[in-house]
Amino acid sequence: MKAVKVMGVTILASSISIGAAIFGQRWIEESPMLERLVEHGPDQLRTLPDFHLMDVQDREVASNAWAGKILVLNFWATWCTSCIDEMPMFIRAQEALREDGVQFVGIAADKAQDVREFLVDHPVSYPLLIADAEVIHMSKRLGNRLEVLPFTVIFDRRGRRVYSQIGGMTAEELRVELKPLLPESTKL
Structure with missing residues (x-):
């Protein structure tokens, strides 16, 4: 009986981890705010600077x-x-x-x-x-x-x-x- 519980907890934990990873990846890919921070950084210039x-x-x-x-x-x-x-x-x-x-x-x-x-x-x-x-x-x-x-x-x-x-x-x-x-x- 213990082996069945261990197996069930392991499958449940794995499912939660995989689900969180998939959700997190999609959230990052679809978030314009995070995309701007990751791709360009906060100090990136998007227009021709005055020099x-x-x-x-x-x-x-x-x-x-x-x-x-x-x-x-x-x-x-x-x-x-x-x-x-x-x-x-x-x-x-x-x-x-x-x-x-x-x-x-x-x-x-x-x-x-x-x-x-x-x-x-x-x-x-x-x-x-x-x-x-x-x-x-x-x-x-x-x-x-x-x-x-x-x-x-x-x-x-x-x-x-x-x-x-x-x-x-x-x-x-x-x-x-x-x-x-x-x-x-x-x-x-």
Whole structure:
């Protein structure tokens, strides 16, 4: 008789545990509040932050300079091989999509002089800005939780963050992310 009671209690306890686990998982998956906390964290930026950085000619540029455009921010450095590898693709995309309101902007985690020297052998057709400590922290809040380079963030025309990627991007990944933001007539 004891064995039957032990078996019954074990089955009951197992059923309660499994039921609680299933209910808890569904509750977490369906809770928008918890989803926001888990997926984005309390300090995550969902829109283009207001920032002012110096370009390679030592002119201050504000983030609102590209208001109303699809903005592709790429955090990079002259010493980052993966960063340099994806730059020709960004240059081609900038040239092809400029008329459709797409703006690429590179934010270099370098000294301005290093970037100027880099540009001698590697011309770039989009603006390059020089990062400061605040903007490095901003990249983390935009999704660069590992604080690595390259890191790319895409904002729609209303300044909403729609995509971020740690590591190098491929042309196909860029195409997939930009396509829904562009007019249907745009060929990618």
